[in-house]
Amino acid sequence: MIRFERVTKRYADGTLAVDDLSLECADGEITVLVGTSGCGKTTSLRMINRLVDPTSGTIRVAGKDVTKSDPAELRRTMGYVIQQGGLFPHRTVIDNIAPVPRLLGASRAKARGRAYEMLTLVGLSEPMGKRYPYQLSGGQQQRVGVARALAADPPVLLMDEPFSAVDPVVRSELQQELQRLQAQLHKTIVFVTHDVDEAVKLGDKIAVMQVGGHLVQFDTPERILARPENAFVESFVGTDRGIRWLSFFAAKGLRLHVPATVETTTSAEDARRIAREAGTGWLLALDADRHPLGWLEVATLNGGASIELAGLRSLGHTFKPDDDSLRAALDATVLSPAGVAVAVDDRGVVVGVADHEEVTRAIRAASGRA
Amino acid sequence: MIAAASTSFGGVISYLTSASNWRGSSGFLERILQHFEYSAETLLIAVAIGLPLGLLSGHTGRGGAVLSMLSNASRALPTLGLLTIFAILIGVGLEAAVIPLIFLAVPSILVNTYVGIRDVDRSLVDAARGMGLRPWQVLFRIEIPVALPLIVLGLRTAALQVVSTATIAAYVGLGGLGRYIIDGQASRNFAELGAGGVLVAAFAIATESMFLVCQWFLVSPGVRARAYTS
CATH class of the missing domain: 3.40.50.300 (P-loop containing nucleotide triphosphate hydrolases)
Structure with missing residues (x-):
């Protein structure tokens, strides 16, 4: 000492x-x-x-x-x-x-x-x-x-x-x-x-x-x-x-939601339907291995154009609920065009999403404990 | 006069290549040896004075202002004047020639050593002390090796000054290569005068080369490369 x-x-x-x-x-x-x-x-x-x-x-x-x-x-x-x-x-x-x-x-x-x-x-x-x-x-x-x-x-x-x-x-x-x-x-x-x-x-x-x-x-x-x-x-x-x-504070405490997702091969028509059913304007685009590619803004889809042509918006960054803190999760929601942070596992596969409300709730819960 | 000058080049060469001029008490070999002796003796004494003082003041950071003032003052002294004064004061002899040359050589050694040690990055010294080196270990293991390019430069400059200026030792009746220049001039023997000039120049180049070789072997590649890149 x-x-x-x-x-x-x-x-x-x-x-x-x-x-x-x-x-x-x-x-x-x-x-x-x-x-x-x-x-x-x-x-x-x-x-x-x-x-x-x-x-x-x-x-x-x-x-x-x-x-x-x-x-x-x-x-x-x-x-x-x-x-x-x-x-x-x-x-x-x-x-x-x-x-x-x-x-x-x-x-x-x-x-x-x-x-x-x-x-x-x-x-x-x-x-x-x-x-x-x-x-x-x-x-x-x-x-x-x-x-x-x-x-x-x-x-x-x-x-x-x-x-x-x-x-x-x-x-x-x-x-x-x-x-x-x-x-x-x-x-x-x-x-x-x-x-x-x-x-x-x-x-x-x-x-x-x-x-x-x-x-x-x-x-x-x-x-x-x-x-x-x-x-x-x-x-x-x-x-x-x-x-x-x-x-x-660990991001572990977040309650993750299952996002509405599309793949690049999904047609624009299907994408609009998925968005309507999920009641959201943003869809998370995934590749065949369920790695996140970006956000699709449904309003930008026109006619029968494919999703790839419509263009995806950047994810900002993802976070890992097991390793990262609430700071990383909050940062991910702020940077996300959809206002939703994407959680991935060690292999980069999507495990869920958390929106502003959920992150705020987790922060309240965490600071109450501190 | 013009004819004499044009023929003198050939004269210098035949004077230099004449075997009889190399032998004897006033032959080239003897004179080169004398020149080397004065120069080496002067340089050794100058190093014995300048190096420790430069190392000490550089390491402690003390006395830098005084040293550079003294050095500048002694540089301003005309060597020929000093030579004459010492010849009058202590009589013609080795001391009368060597002492003024020492005045000439010490400043380069002292100032370059001082500046070299001072310029060693303070963070290196800090790291060395922090790892538990004692002050003398810091000096010998870190400061001197890093300052070496500058220290050797000081020695080289001093050596060149001494070698070229030792020529005028002949004025006070001493030997060395200056003899040919002074005697040649006095007797209007241009071949002798020219041969003296060539020998002094060759001696200086040899000295310079020797120091460059020393520098190459003494200075660490890590410091050498840095000196080139910065």
């Missing part, structure tokens, strides 16, 4: 970076420090491995005051990941990963073996080990950064905005990768970010910090979104915090 006990950091120029911070980062959990720039989140992180020493107060790791340890030896027991990886350009990927086990006394061969293991663990192939950092993409560099931090198998991982410099798609991949690793390794992780979505996605606990180094709220992501401590947290988590909060 990492404990901040009334920690204050005041720089020589008088700036108060961290103000009387008390905080406990539980073992095996991800604690996210989040806040705007200048809120002291990075300084707080850097005090854990003594890249910065506190002006007053104590930081204990596993009960031991960090300022009592030799800084270099202390740091070898903690993985450290920074923005853009901080990889050494003059060394190959493998020689970037191997140094910490070497510093801790592993033989060269053993350290390299360990480094190759780590490379595979973070989802890179062995031949990548011989490349130089400039030959890797931003996302790959960041994976190497994580591999390097894990190489000595430290109980603690300090991550300073590790995914801020990569594009959103890669960031999301790296976040999932971290979640996968964490489920396997159970490290005590302190993670700094300015991105609320990232904090909510990764954090077991979130510490929201405010300029001047104040800790404003320390709580689970659910509670931070549902019950922000004050106006600062409320505005920081954003006007769509309600929508974000929905990501904590």
